[in-house]
Amino acid sequence: MAGLRLEHIQKKYPNGFEAVKDLSIDIKDGEFVSLVGPSGCGKSTTLRMIAGLEDISGGKLLIGDKLANNVASKDRGIAMVFQSYALFPHMSVAANIGFGLKINKVDKKIRNDKIEWALDLLDLNGLGDRKPSELSGGQRQRVALGRALVLDPEVLLLDEPLSNLDAKLRVKMRTELKRIHKQLKSTIIYVTHDQAEAMTLSDRIAIMKNGDLMQIGSPTEIYTRPANRFVAGFIGSPPMNFLEGELAHENGNNVFINKDVKYVLPASMKSYIETNISQKEVVLGMRPEDLAISLTPATNGIEGVSIITETLGSDDFVAVEVGKKLFSVRTEPGSNFPTDKKVYLTPAEDKLHLFNNDNATDDAKVRFA
Amino acid sequence: MDLSVREEKRSFVETIKKNSFLIFTLIPGFLYILAFFLIIVFFIVQMSLTTYVGGMAEASPTIQNFLDLTNSEEFKDAFSRTFMFVIISTPLQLITGLVTAMIVNKSFKGRGIVRSIFLLPLAIPTIVTTSTLLLLFSKGGHITSLLMGDYSWFPAIVDHEISFLSNETLAMGLSILGKVWRDTPISMLILLAGLQSIDESQYEAAKTMGANSVRQFMYITIPLLIPAISSVLVLRSIEAWKEFIFPYILAPSYPILGVLIEKYFVQLNNPGMAAAIGVILIILIVIFTLFLNWLLKKVNDLLVRV
Amino acid sequence: MKKKWSIEKIFWLFLMVFSILIVLFPIYIMFKYSISDRASWITGGKYPIPWWPFDPNFEMYNYYLSDGRFWSSAWFSVKIAFLTIIISMGLGAPAAYALARFKFWGIGIVLFLILSVRMFPDVSSVLPVAQFFNLDFVYHLPITLKVAMGHTLLGLPYIILIAIGVFQTIPIDLEEQAQVMGATKFYAFTRIILPVALPGLAAGAIYVFLLSWNEFVFSYFITATSIADVIPLPVYLKTLLGAFSPNPVSIATLSLLVSMPVIIFTFIVQKYMIAGATAGAVK
Numbered sequence: 001m002a003g004l005r006l007e008h009i010q011k012k013y014p015n016g017f018e019a020v021k022d023l024s025i026d027i028k029d030g031e032f033v034s035l036v037g038p039s040g041c042g043k044s045t046t047l048r049m050i051a052g053l054e055d056i057s058g059g060k061l062l063i064g065d066k067l068a069n070n071v072a073s074k075d076r077g078i079a080m081v082f083q084s085y086a087l088f089p090h091m092s093v094a095a096n097i098g099f100g101l102k103i104n105k106v107d108k109k110i111r112n113d114k115i116e117w118a119l120d121l122l123d124l125n126g127l128g129d130r131k132p133s134e135l136s137g138g139q140r141q142r143v144a145l146g147r148a149l150v151l152d153p154e155v156l157l158l159d160e161p162l163s164n165l166d167a168k169l170r171v172k173m174r175t176e177l178k179r180i181h182k183q184l185k186s187t188i189i190y191v192t193h194d195q196a197e198a199m200t201l202s203d204r205i206a207i208m209k210n211g212d213l214m215q216i217g218s219p220t221e222i223y224t225r226p227a228n229r230f231v232a233g234f235i236g237s238p239p240m241n242f243l244e245g246e247l248a249h250e251n252g253n254n255v256f257i258n259k260d261v262k263y264v265l266p267a268s269m270k271s272y273i274e275t276n277i278s279q280k281e282v283v284l285g286m287r288p289e290d291l292a293i294s295l296t297p298a299t300n301g302i303e304g305v306s307i308i309t310e311t312l313g314s315d316d317f318v319a320v321e322v323g324k325k326l327f328s329v330r331t332e333p334g335s336n337f338p339t340d341k342k343v344y345l346t347p348a349e350d351k352l353h354l355f356n357n358d359n360a361t362d363d364a365k366v367r368f369a
Numbered sequence: 370m371d372l373s374v375r376e377e378k379r380s381f382v383e384t385i386k387k388n389s390f391l392i393f394t395l396i397p398g399f400l401y402i403l404a405f406f407l408i409i410v411f412f413i414v415q416m417s418l419t420t421y422v423g424g425m426a427e428a429s430p431t432i433q434n435f436l437d438l439t440n441s442e443e444f445k446d447a448f449s450r451t452f453m454f455v456i457i458s459t460p461l462q463l464i465t466g467l468v469t470a471m472i473v474n475k476s477f478k479g480r481g482i483v484r485s486i487f488l489l490p491l492a493i494p495t496i497v498t499t500s501t502l503l504l505l506f507s508k509g510g511h512i513t514s515l516l517m518g519d520y521s522w523f524p525a526i527v528d529h530e531i532s533f534l535s536n537e538t539l540a541m542g543l544s545i546l547g548k549v550w551r552d553t554p555i556s557m558l559i560l561l562a563g564l565q566s567i568d569e570s571q572y573e574a575a576k577t578m579g580a581n582s583v584r585q586f587m588y589i590t591i592p593l594l595i596p597a598i599s600s601v602l603v604l605r606s607i608e609a610w611k612e613f614i615f616p617y618i619l620a621p622s623y624p625i626l627g628v629l630i631e632k633y634f635v636q637l638n639n640p641g642m643a644a645a646i647g648v649i650l651i652i653l654i655v656i657f658t659l660f661l662n663w664l665l666k667k668v669n670d671l672l673v674r675v
Numbered sequence: 676m677k678k679k680w681s682i683e684k685i686f687w688l689f690l691m692v693f694s695i696l697i698v699l700f701p702i703y704i705m706f707k708y709s710i711s712d713r714a715s716w717i718t719g720g721k722y723p724i725p726w727w728p729f730d731p732n733f734e735m736y737n738y739y740l741s742d743g744r745f746w747s748s749a750w751f752s753v754k755i756a757f758l759t760i761i762i763s764m765g766l767g768a769p770a771a772y773a774l775a776r777f778k779f780w781g782i783g784i785v786l787f788l789i790l791s792v793r794m795f796p797d798v799s800s801v802l803p804v805a806q807f808f809n810l811d812f813v814y815h816l817p818i819t820l821k822v823a824m825g826h827t828l829l830g831l832p833y834i835i836l837i838a839i840g841v842f843q844t845i846p847i848d849l850e851e852q853a854q855v856m857g858a859t860k861f862y863a864f865t866r867i868i869l870p871v872a873l874p875g876l877a878a879g880a881i882y883v884f885l886l887s888w889n890e891f892v893f894s895y896f897i898t899a900t901s902i903a904d905v906i907p908l909p910v911y912l913k914t915l916l917g918a919f920s921p922n923p924v925s926i927a928t929l930s931l932l933v934s935m936p937v938i939i940f941t942f943i944v945q946k947y948m949i950a951g952a953t954a955g956a957v958k
Contacts, residue, residue, distance in 0.1 A: 051577055052576075052577070053573050053576070053577070073576050073577045073579075074576070074577065074578065074579035074580075078577065079577060079578070080573075080574070080577045082570045082573070082574055084568065084570050086568065086570040086571050086573065086574035088571060088575075088588070088589065088592075089593070090592040090593060091592075099575070099578060099580075099588070100578030100579055103575075103578060103579045103580045103584055103588075104579050147574075147578070151578065388777055390859075390860035390861060390864070391772070391773040391776055391777040391860075392773065392777075394769030394770060394772055394773045394864070395769070395770050395773035395774065395777070395785075397765075397766050397769065397770065398766035398767050398769065398770030398771075398831065398835065399770055399785065399789075401766050401827070401828075401831065402788065402789055402792055402828070402831060402832070403788065405792065405804065405828050406788065406791070406792055408803050408804065408807050409792075409795060409799075409800045409803045409804065411803075412802070412803030412806060412807065413799060413800075413802060413803050416802065416803065416806070468690060468694065469694055471687075472687060472690060472691045472694060475687065483691065483695065485941070485942050486695055486698055486699065487694070487695075487698060488941055489698055489699075489702065489938065489941065490698060491941070492885075492934070492937045492938050492940070492941035493702070493934050493937065493938070494888070494889035494891070494909055494912075494930075494933055494934060494937065495889065495891065496889075496891050496909045496912050496913055496916075496930075496933075497705070497912070497930040497931075497933060497934050498701065499916075500912065500915075500916055500926045500927075500930055501701045501704055501705050501927075501930065502701070503916065503926075504704065504708060504923045504926065504927065505701070505704060510724065511704065511724055511726075514724060520726075550697070550698075550701070582683055607794070610796065611796035611797060611798070613796075613797060613798045613892055614891055614892070618913075618916055627796060627798040630798045630799065630802070631798060631896075634802055634805075634896070635896070635899050635900070640802060640806060643802055644799075644802055644803075646799075647796065647798065647799030647800075647802060648799075650796055650798075650799055651795055651796065651799060654794070654796070
């Protein structure tokens with residue numbers, strides 16, 4: 001296994017469209033890094049450039065310290081699992097898994113041993129002679145994985161491998177993947193649009209939007225210290241609550257003001273604001289679990305009206321109308337918070353998020369971990 | 370009557386009434402085909418069992434026609450020629466169809482034009498193609514001159530003028546050439562459909578695992594193309610048995626079965642013999658097709674092991 | 676950057692050019708002969724036939740285009756073709772409609788029967804048909820009708836197949852709507868379904884036209900055995916080929932004149948051909 005480095009990688013199509021604008025990521029040996037983002041953000045394109053299925057328009061790709069831009073796919077030391085699995089329908093499971101080995105003229109005995117190893121690792125014992133059409137979705141996914149793993153790749157590339165599975169199976173496979181990662185200590189690059197998946201699996205997450213890298217960091221970092229509004233809103237479910245307004249000063253304090261809300265920002269945020277906030281228009285963000293909700297008026301809080309309560313079993317979420325926005329606030333399960341009442345929300349002071357509000361494009365401030 | 374039987378009868382009548390319009394629309398076309406189908410089957414069987422002299426029916430029913438055929442050298446020669454024609458032209462068509470389909474399957478500028486060009490042989494009336502070949506390969510035609518080195522830019526391959534049309538092998542070869550040229554677009558279309566149904570990601574996966582183009586072709590394209598290839602082989606071989614025009618014009622002295630039918634029917638005014646050959650031809654087609662299907666299935670099973 | 680010109684790309688390019696040349700070569704030859712002057716094809720063995728005529732002209736075209744026999748043959752072919760379209764459409768479209776809508780157990784048998792007619796060799800099936808048209812009670816039918824009926828037999832199965840596909844794509848809601856509003860099934864079929872199906876059926880009509888225009892075997896056998904003072908174009912062309920010393924300029928010119936409508940049609944229609952062939956060609 002080896003590490004991988006993207007230096008100012010760019011993908012530009014003949015018609016001028018830039019799928020990936022300027023991407024630099026340093027991935028260490030054995031690390032599990034996810035590329036996450038909405039459709040069209042460039043994550044799959046990046047993966048395909050690493051795999052050698054797309055030409056790299058600009059920048060350098062280094063696999064294990066060797067320049068790989070013009071190296072053929074098969075010589076890059078990568079193995080890829082496709083979103084559609086791309087299993088060969090006319091070959092048995094064993095033949096599918098052993099295909100790469102056969103092509104590279106690996107000795108038959110070694111080949112069979114490796115196939116056995118893969119079948120065992122992925123819980124596919126006894127299915128070696130079946131055809132892909134006879135397998136379930138989860139089994140097929142594992143065959144695709146096995147096919148890649150037997151090649152002992154330096155880097156394992158996974159393109160939305162779980163998106164074709166049902167929810168329950170997806171959760172199960174997530175655990176499998178984590179287990180395999182731990183066992184094999186492989187370097188893995190994982191593309192997904194599902195932020196929960198990325199959060200549970202990765203050592204680090206790289207969030208992309210419109211071909212730009214929004215932020216890269218550990219799941220905790222991304223969650224607790226999102227670099228910009230996009231990342232803050234993308235990670236976490238239910239998503240972060242946002243209020244758009246202006247930053248003002250009153251009595252030596254920073255104050256957040258908009259039509260419906262006036263909230264005094266804690267003193268602890270002073271240094272953050274000085275360094276990071278460069279304009280008057282700002283966005284204030286609070287996660288549902290960082291808000292306390294009460295019927296009694298608060299001295300420094302956010303007013304709203306409770307609309308409905310959603311019961312999830314482990315948590316309850318109250319939908320609160322704040323001005324024109326709908327906030328989501330977490331409460332104790334079974335608390336049965338009354339609805340249609342005037343409520344007061346108090347955010348935890350150390351869990352507030354404040355961003356510059358650039359309306360046209362989200363702030364492309366990137367934080368390196 | 371039993372209650373259930375009465376119910377069945379009633380529902381049958383009701384079905385007829387409910388769908389009267391549909392039945393009404395189906396009947397004319399269906400009857401037309403059925404009528405001719407019956408005419409063809411009955412007449413051809415009856416004709417084959419009748420001997421004719423001077424265009425008039427003589428004795429019927431008799432298997433004399435068939436007996437005469439078994440003794441006829443001409444018939445045996447025609448049969449072997451037809452057989453060779455089938456087993457040579459069909460695989461050739463498969464190859465040319467595959468090559469053209471693979472060319473057209475790649476995306477490049479002007480692909481539509483190339484595709485239209487490849488379809489042209491199908492558009493041209495067969496009789497026209499045949500006449501062109503006749504011109505090219507007859508005495509003094511381009512190809513004969515070409516081979517003799519009459520054109521300064523091409524070396525002489527033979528030293529005397531080859532008469533393509535009076536040499537059995539060459540004339541048959543010409544017929545095969547014409548048929549393959551003309552029918553390649555059909556194979557191309559069937560194989561193209563098969564090629565396009567192969568998912569691109571299969572090739573990409575193989576590529577990342579180290580397979581080059583040749584390997585990709587051997588391990589992915591061909592196995593997944595087997596159904597299309599089978600279609601081509603079966604359909605085109607049936608057509609080859611039925612072939613008439615190419616050999617009729619290009620190799621009239623070396624008749625194949627179809628040409629022989631014409632000879633007996635139009636020239637010798639003996640519909641009986643013609644029909645007998647026709648019956649045998651139909652039976653041959655059925656037998657051959659069944660055999661081919663069996664063979665293809667065996668091959669398919671074999672390949673799956675790989 | 677990866678090399679643009681790999682060996683593989685050159686290989687395919689070479690194959691493509693080679694294939695295109697092979698396809699276009701006979702067509703070029705035809706064209707060349709059709710505009711050749713006498714010296715360009717009567718060589719007397721003194722020199723090989725030139726690849727481009729010494730003195731190209733359109734004399735032969737003029738000859739044929741002013742030849743009565745050519746026009747009567749062409750007109751005959753046109754009449755047959757249109758009659759074939761009318762008969763096969765008239766029989767086939769309603770039949771296909773019924774088969775597309777009517778679900779009953781015998782459909783497989785009916786379809787098999789319809790297709791089986793095409794499984795017989797043309798040269799075999801034409802014999803009884805030609806004999807049939809010589810029978811007393813049909814002998815006096817116009818020759819146009821006889822040949823058209825023969826062509827219809829050849830084209831009807833394809834028309835039905837194509838039309839079934841067309842009707843199947845028309846949602847049954849249209850007819851049900853009409854029924855609910857009080858229309859008879861006949862009205863619904865003729866005024867509502869048919870207009871919607873027209874484009875698809877047009878493709879079928881074009882196919883039948885080409886089939887009839889090019890058809891040789893049935894045309895030849897039927898006109899050979901019935902009284903026929905005029906013959907369709909493909910058969911007319913054949914008469915030139917049977918001559919003792921065929922005139923290549925005549926043959927080529929006539930060939931091109933016969934092929935012209937077809938080639939033009941094909942270029943226009945080729946999109947539909949690809950779509951039609953791929954839908955269900957591979958089982």
